[in-house]
Amino acid sequence: MARPPSRVSIAALRRRFITPEGVDLNIELGSAGARAGAFLLDGIMMIAVLVVLTIAIGMMAMASQSVLMLGLWIVGFFILRNGWFTLFEMGARGATPGKRIVGLRVVARDGARLTGGAVIARNAMREIEVFLPISYFFASVGAMLTGGDILLPLLALAWSMIFLFFPLFNRDRLRVGDLLAGTWVVHRAKAQLGHDLAASAAESTRPRRTFSNAQLDLYGIYELQTLEEVLRGGQNDAIVTVAAAIRRKADIRDDGDDYGLLSDYYAALCARLERDMMVGLRREDKYSKATRAA
Numbered sequence: 001m002a003r004p005p006s007r008v009s010i011a012a013l014r015r016r017f018i019t020p021e022g023v024d025l026n027i028e029l030g031s032a033g034a035r036a037g038a039f040l041l042d043g044i045m046m047i048a049v050l051v052v053l054t055i056a057i058g059m060m061a062m063a064s065q066s067v068l069m070l071g072l073w074i075v076g077f078f079i080l081r082n083g084w085f086t087l088f089e090m091g092a093r094g095a096t097p098g099k100r101i102v103g104l105r106v107v108a109r110d111g112a113r114l115t116g117g118a119v120i121a122r123n124a125m126r127e128i129e130v131f132l133p134i135s136y137f138f139a140s141v142g143a144m145l146t147g148g149d150i151l152l153p154l155l156a157l158a159w160s161m162i163f164l165f166f167p168l169f170n171r172d173r174l175r176v177g178d179l180l181a182g183t184w185v186v187h188r189a190k191a192q193l194g195h196d197l198a199a200s201a202a203e204s205t206r207p208r209r210t211f212s213n214a215q216l217d218l219y220g221i222y223e224l225q226t227l228e229e230v231l232r233g234g235q236n237d238a239i240v241t242v243a244a245a246i247r248r249k250a251d252i253r254d255d256g257d258d259y260g261l262l263s264d265y266y267a268a269l270c271a272r273l274e275r276d277m278m279v280g281l282r283r284e285d286k287y288s289k290a291t292r293a294a
Contacts, residue, residue, distance in 0.1 A: 014027070014028055014029075027107070027184070027186045027187070028186060028187045029172060029173050029184060029185065029186055029187070030102075030104045030173065030185040030186055030187055031173065032167050032168055032173055034102050034103070034104060034187070035102075035104065035167070035173070035185055037098075037102050038096070038098040038099045038101070038102040038104055039098060040098070041097070041098035041101055041102070042084065042085070042096050042097065042098035042099075043098075045084075045097060045098065046080060046081060046084055049080060050077060050080060053073070053076050053077075053080070054073065057069050057072055057073045057076070060072075081127075081131055082123060082124070082126075082127065084096065085123040085126065086119055086120055086123045089106050089114075089119045089122075089123070090116055090119050092221065092225070093105060094106045094107065094114050095188075099185070103187055103188050104185050104186065104187060104188065105185070105186060105188050106119070106122070106183050106184070106185055106186075107183065107184050107186055108182060108183060108184075109182050109183060109184050110182060113222045114183070117181075118181040118182060118183055119181070119183075121177065121180055121181040122175070122177035122178055122180070122181035122183050123177065124177070125175070125176050125177030125180060125181075126175075126177055128163075128176075129163035129164075129175065129176055129177065130160070130163065130164075133156050133157075133159040133160040133163070134156075134160060136156040136159075163175075163176060172184065173185070208264050208267075209260075209261065209264040209265070209268075210268070211250070211264075211265060211268045211269075213272075215250040215251075215252070216268060216269055216272045218246075218249050218250060219269060220273070221273060223269075224266070224269055224270060224273060226242075227242065227262060227265070227266050227269070228266065230242050230262065231259075231262055231263065231266060239258050239259055239262060240258050242262060243258035243259075243261050243262055244258075246261065246262070246265055247261070
């Protein structure tokens with residue numbers, strides 16, 4: 001039977017994560033095992049997509065008798081292995097399907113919203129960390145079997161091992177890509193999901209607060225996600241801090257019910273943003289205006 005992680009090991013992965021609103025979400029970094037498991041799951045899914053891609057290109061090659069199909073397969077594989085991580089992590093969840101299954105997501109270490117540039121930077125390094133040395137290793141093995149130098153595959157293997165074990169030798173479990181992009185891979189809180197929080201607030205028997213459009217226009221999707229983390233975390237200091245910030249910005253009277261205010265505001269803001277999305281309007285955060293999606 002597997003032993004549960006000790007309190008010391010869990011505490012070693014705890015970090016302060018201060019949002020722009022001054023809220024400390026006190027996150028837990030993803031362990032090396034969890035990150036490896038997520039990468040393995042993503043790899044299995046990418047292989048499944050690659051098999052389908054290979055079959056489709058093979059059928060096209062047989063029909064057209066063109067040698068260009070091999071080049072198309074190489075380009076398709078390159079786009080798949082780079083686009084898979086980049087596009088999924090640029091989404092609202094900040095996680096690939098493998099990370100979502102394991103319960104991980106990518107966040108910016110400075111507490112700000114995760115930017116596209118940071119996601120591209122951390123995943124571009126994966127080509128150098130993983131795929132390039134693996135490709136070089138198999139090419140070197142093939143050359144060695146035909147009389148090449150045995151030193152080349154050993155160098156490729158050593159290169160891979162350096163990057164593979166790099167997260168084990170720094171306290172924040174950072175890949176080289178994380179180090180350059182300023183990102184963390186963290187565990188998501190295992191609590192109610194956003195729609196559950198909104199539903200529980202809507203089904204409450206207590207009188208619900210109402211908010212004007214001007215009060216709801218103060219925040220966007222990023223702040224809604226931060227508010228969700230605060231409600232799920234249940235940390236009293238964070239709840240008091242965020243409630244005070246909303247009261248100050250929205251000019252709301254203090255009735256002493258901080259959690260009730262946040263629950264009602266979360267439900268109202270969630271409904272407002274969903275209505276806007278239905279008509280093609282999207283607002284990323286409080287610093288941007290609602291824009292029509294292309």
